[in-house]
Amino acid sequence: MSVKTTAYGSWTSPITSKIVTDSSVLLQEVRTDAKCPNDVYWTEMRFDEGGRYVICKKTVGQGKPCISLTPAEFSARTLVHEYGGGAFFVNNGKVYFSNFKDQRLYMQKSEVGANPEPITPKDCGLRYADGELDDKTGKIFCVREEHKTGVKEPVNTVISLDPSSQQQTVLVQGSDFYSHPRVSPDGKTLAWIQWDHPNMPWDTTELWIADLNEAGDGISGARQVAGGDNCSVIEPGWTTDNNLLYISDKSEWWNLYKMTSEGEHINLLPQEKETGGPHWGFNCTSYSVNPSGNGQVAIKMGGELGILDLKTKVYDVIDKRFASYRFINFTTNGDIFCYGASSTHFPCIVHIQSNDNKVNVIKESKVLSIDQGYYSTPEEITWLTSKGDKSYGYLYMPQNKDFIGIEDTLPPLLVKVHGGPTSQSSSNLDLKIQYFTSRGFAVLDVNYRGSTGYGRTYRLKLHKNWGVYDVDDCCSGAQFLAVSKKVDPNKLCIDGGSAGGYTTLACLAFKDTFKAGASHYGVSDLEALAQDTHKFESRYLDSLIAPYSGDGINIYKARSPINFVDNLTCAMAFFQGDEDKIVPPNQAQMMFDAVKKKSLPTMFVLFEGEQHGFRKAENLQTALDGELYFFSKVFGFEAAGITCDETIYNL
Secondary structure (H helix, E strand, C coil): CCCEECCCCCCCCCCCHHHHHCCCEEEEEEEEECCEEEEEEEEEEEHHHCCEEEEEEEECCCCCCCEECCCCCCCECCCCCCCCECCEEEECCEEEEEECCCCCEEEEECCCCCCCEECCCCCCCEEEEEEEECCCCCCEEEEEEECCCCCCCCEEEEEEECCCCCCEEEEECCCCEEEEEEECCCCCEEEEEEECCCCCCCCCCEEEEEEECCCCCCEEEEEEEEECCCCCEEEEEECCCCCEEEEECCCCCCEEEEECCCCCEEECCCCCCCCCCCCCCECCCCEEECCCCCCEEEEEECCEEEEEECCCCCEEEEECCCCEEEEEEECCCCCEEEEEECCCCCCEEEEECCCCCCEEEEEECCCCCCCHHHCCCCEEEEEECHHHCEEEEEEECCCCCCEECCCCCCCCEEEEECCCCCCCCCCCCCHHHHHHHCCCCEEEEEECCCCCCCCHHHHHCCCCCCCCHHHHHHHHHHHHHHHCCCCCCCCEEEEEECHHHHHHHHHHHHCCCCCEEEEECCCCCHHHHHHCCCHHHCCHHHHHCCCCCCCHHHHHHHCCHHHHHHHCCCEEEEEEECCCCCCCCHHHHHHHHHHHHCCCCEEEEEECCCECECCCHHHHHHHHHHHHHHHHHHHCCCCCCCCCCCCCECC
16 A cells, blocks of 8 residues: 555544544553462453443463453442542452442452442441451451531541441541551551641651551551651552561652661662652552562562562562553462553553563453554653753654655644643553544653652652643643654644643643643633642642642632633633533633633533543543544644534634
């Protein structure tokens, strides 16, 4: 087939919005059963089932297929902190999970067709996350979040739960947030993480331990052993000989530490790489202790997976084919199960054999037969930005084996802004990016100042500067590529979701770099966000902007795009869920109304039944096709094969 010369943006691509979601799942938590080392479990968020979360199981080495355990009327998803995570765990052939609809904990045998049985009461306003069952006491230790009518904020505690009697006992209370309750192997000590407003878990957290009684329903001698004082401590765990492990950024990077029985704290693997990540969701494990007691720890270190010997401190890299490793599980037979993803591999569940480090892919999030000639490979780039700083990003140039652009023309650029904003863009294979690059767009996925993965100092640069540094970095990145003659300076556009949606709107309101933008459930009114959001993020803006009081209120007004619609000179599209409690839909509505009133090209799509982030296949397809269609009409090219029934006003 001959290569055609066609305008950038109008290339025909086999990567359709339907392919992006069809037969595709979002792989989530990975778990193993200590008593059944050949069994691995994970959750799949299934787009074609309305975003339902399903627990799946695979027994390796027996030729058995993967099986789905969660019955159709259930969805294994917790809403603690609204973002959830830590929704299930496994013990002795039984699966314990939080059900989305009623937020009760259920137990079921890990067999197809097994009926889940509730182990917590109904209609109590209680949510559960991050649990584990302790064999010595028979109790479940987890985080509980209690929602009461008329109470401004829910109450978070650490509890023990007797699954047979449904009896619950509050063990730890008084702080605003808790995570990672973990019992030592001898059953004598409970460890947990706690923090208080206005801190976020990547700012300042504290690691506490307490003596646990034999029944597992009482503690004594609670004491802080690490963290505090502008130090983020996360992911406590235990060695088989009852030494406490945790991840701390007190050395600038999130590294793995051990607290000895004498109270000494040792950085086990000091490197300028991150082991942990921001605690947006529960139970994103970055390391795992070999339960056989041989002193080994499987650990993520930057973009590699290795094994650390706690006795000799020798560290051996065992796999580097994936850029991302998460949910790491060491089994008693020495095998490792985890999540892996890279620029050439869709996210997958991975089995690494102990005898030869052979990597077997158990489950891929997507299996496609599309030729590699349609995929763009990212290049990590840096550029100078404001205040003499450096910013990072992944650049994807247009790639389609069937097309090239018209001579002496340059491609349009789509700048993508990740959410959080304390999060990170990765180089993992993402069809939503390839959807654009295979049609002739260049894409810059920006890791602006404040992103994780580059150490604590870089992460904290956004403090008091949200709406300033992130905006500068996105704009300077686009300008850098335009000046370098890699992209068309007259066809610069930007999109983002959630906090990335805010940065998108701020770029369009306060700068004149971009010609068009698309906000997906983005923040337009910072004052409204400060006054109307959930507990986990209710004081997040204190550090990102300023406390919402006194002179700080003026900063909120000055950085809210909704207050500066007179500055807008470009086209804007909005995509929003009508059940979003993190960024209420009225914010998108207000911004759309203002843009429409100003007679600028605009589009507003409100998705029924969607929360913060779209989970239904048909809505994801509409948002993707709608955004490309919108850009094509603004920039004057034909979006090949795209149909869109949504109305663009003022065009």
